Amino acid sequence: GDSVTQMEGPVTLSEEAFLTINCTYTATGYPSLFWYVQYPGEGLQLLLKATKADDKGSNKGFEATYRKETTSFHLEKGSVQVSDSAVYFCALPYNQGGKLIFGQGTELSVKP
Amino acid sequence: GAVVSQHPSRVICKSGTSVKIECRSLDFQATTMFWYRQFPKQSLMLMATSNEGSKATYEQGVEKDKFLINHASLTLSTLTVTSAHPEDSSFYICSARDRQISNQPQHFGDGTRLSIL
Numbered sequence: 001g002d003s004v005t006q007m008e009g010p011v012t013l014s015e016e017a018f019l020t021i022n023c024t025y026t027a028t029g030y031p032s033l034f035w036y037v038q039y040p041g042e043g044l045q046l047l048l049k050a051t052k053a054d055d056k057g058s059n060k061g062f063e064a065t066y067r068k069e070t071t072s073f074h075l076e077k078g079s080v081q082v083s084d085s086a087v088y089f090c091a092l093p094y095n096q097g098g099k100l101i102f103g104q105g106t107e108l109s110v111k112p
Numbered sequence: 113g114a115v116v117s118q119h120p121s122r123v124i125c126k127s128g129t130s131v132k133i134e135c136r137s138l139d140f141q142a143t144t145m146f147w148y149r150q151f152p153k154q155s156l157m158l159m160a161t162s163n164e165g166s167k168a169t170y171e172q173g174v175e176k177d178k179f180l181i182n183h184a185s186l187t188l189s190t191l192t193v194t195s196a197h198p199e200d201s202s203f204y205i206c207s208a209r210d211r212q213i214s215n216q217p218q219h220f221g222d223g224t225r226l227s228i229l
Contacts, residue, residue, distance in 0.1 A: 034217050043118065043205045043220040044156070089155065098144055098209045100218060102155045 002027045002094040006103035009087075013080055013110050021075040021106045023064075023090035033057075033066055033073040036089045038105070044089065047075075080110045115139055116208050118221025126229055127198060133191045133224045135206030141186035142208035146218060147179070150203045162189040186211070196228045 007022040025033065032051045036044040048057035050066035050073065057064050062077045073090060090103040115138040123131050135145055143164050148156040160181050161169040168181035178200075180192040189208075193200050203225055207218035 032217070036220070041223075041225070043116075043223040044207075046217050046219065049217055098218065099146070099158060099161065104155045107153075 002031075002092065002101055004090050004092055004101050004103040006088075006090050006106050009105070009107035011106060011108045013108070015082055015110055015112050016079045017110075019075070019077040019080045019084075019108065021088055021090075021108070023073045023075065023103055025071050025073065025090070025092055027071075027092055027094070030068060031092045031094070033064070034091045034100070035062070035064055035073070035075050036091060036102075038087045038089065040086070047088070080108070082110045082112050084108060085110045116206065116219045116221040118206050118224055120224060121222060122225045122227075124227045124229065125196065128195055129228075131193045131196055131226060133193075133204055133206070133226075135189045135191070135208065135221055137187045137208045137210075137219075140208075140210040142189075143186065143211040145183060145189040145206055145208045147181060147189075147191050148205045148207070150205060150223075152203075156205060159191075193226065196226070198228045201226055201228045 004025045034049045035047040037047045038044050048059040050057040053068040055066045064073050064075045087105045087107045089105045091100045094101050117136045119134045145162040147159045150156050158171050159174045162181045162183040164183045170176045183189040203223050205223040207220045210216050
């Protein structure tokens with residue numbers, strides 16, 4: 001069945017470091033792919049999305065490219081800030097009803 | 113952008129109390145809303161899919177008599193935790209999709225922290 005696998009956290013970085021959070025998926029066809037971010041004590045916010053192969057989603061300095069060859073959607077940011085500290089979830093829809101499959105989440109902690 | 117409002121943000125109550133959580137889509141119509149439960153340091157667990165004007169669809173292992181869902185309009189779904197007990201303490205999150213836009217991601221509320229004493 002469809003699934004999403006993220007790299008395990010927590011990830012601890014210094015401010016201005018480069019960030020990569022790996023996400024790979026298995027799916028039937030080519031679904032849209034999403035990254036959501038959850039700040040402490042809050043719900044999830046859509047960070048970025050890609051709707052087809054080779055699309056690059058970007059927002060707030062974060063980027064992710066939909067790569068069907070490697071079935072990956074890795075999240076990257078060139079220079080992280082303390083305010084980026086949060087939990088990041090990779091997700092894909094698995095039926096027409098709109099249900100989402102989430103990865104297990106990767107906690108990012110950025111130190112000043 | 114699309115906004116989903118969830119209320120209340122935090123509830124603390126005694127064991128045996130029933131608690132209602134509201135989820136509203138503020139600037140779009142949502143035929144479908146989703147209810148999730150999240151345990152500390154874990155991912156979201158889908159509890160049920162709430163469909164406007166019809167019965168909710170519950171995921172396996174979720175007690176429908178315990179977690180009552182009502183989706184009376186295109187902008188409001190409610191989750192009622194009936195006769196709540198300490199093991200029901202958790203973070204509950206709702207989400208909604210805009211019915212007018214296909215392939216649209218879900219938009220999430222800010223969650224409700226439920227603590228049963």
